[in-house]
Amino acid sequence: MVSTYSLGRLFRIRVGLHISWVVLFAFVTWTLAQAFSDLTPLVAAALAALCAMLLFASVVVHEFAHALVARRFDVQTQGITLFIFGGVATLENEPPTPRAEVAIALAGPVVSGAIALAAAGAMAVCDRFDATPLGAGAAIGFAYVAVANAVLAVFNLIPAFPMDGGRVLRALLWMRTRDRRAATIAAALVGVTLAVCAVVASLVMLGSTHAWPYAWYATLGGFIAWSGWTHLRTARTPAG
Ligand SMILES: [Zn+2]
Structure with a gap:
């Protein structure tokens, strides 16, 4: 892909950012900022950008789940790229068997679902035991991560x-x-x-x-x- 900037390597897999991703990031941030209408515009934009970052981190984790399970079946990954339609792990070849294909395909949604459950649990703990503004803020952050990952899991299925x-x-x-x-x-x-x-x-x-x-x-x-x-x-x- 042209116009893809390398963010570095993790588990020997290159992670890249396609220029078109900027449009998606701006769109997600703008959409989320509308939901924080009772805050000042600057705080709303900063909070929305932070939530968008958490969403894209979740997408990268989802793609790594595919890539690392693929590696177990000797299918290597050329790279993971974030672009205007989300993320993609580009595998070097097709899975060798139907079982391998099921395992590789389900790895992403399973990991997203697990993150959603963990974040929902963390949100409940913050809600119950931490009444400070920081605790309330963390609860909102965990709630967003839970919803984003649940949507990622269900949408991809x-x-x-x-x-x-x-x-x-x-x-x-x-x-x-x-x-x-x-x-x-x-x-x-x-x-x-x-x-x-x-x-x-x-x-x-x-x-x-x-x-x-x-x-x-x-x-x-x-x-x-x-x-x-x-x-x-x-x-x-x-x-x-
Ligand atoms: Zn996936």
């Missing part, structure tokens, strides 16, 4: 290939048919269909509510549809 849920669907079809190519075609068709439905629903909501987040949902749906379509075309092209 939607069976729209090439998202995590779609990869699980492909692995199950691959297990049944023992034909990875046919499984990819079927899973990608489901993915494109779901993504196109999401685009249409988002555009309808945008038209009726004029709420800008729906424009981003429509764009994200379009990107997932395009990714699914690309996989579909590649799988349908006869090898050699």
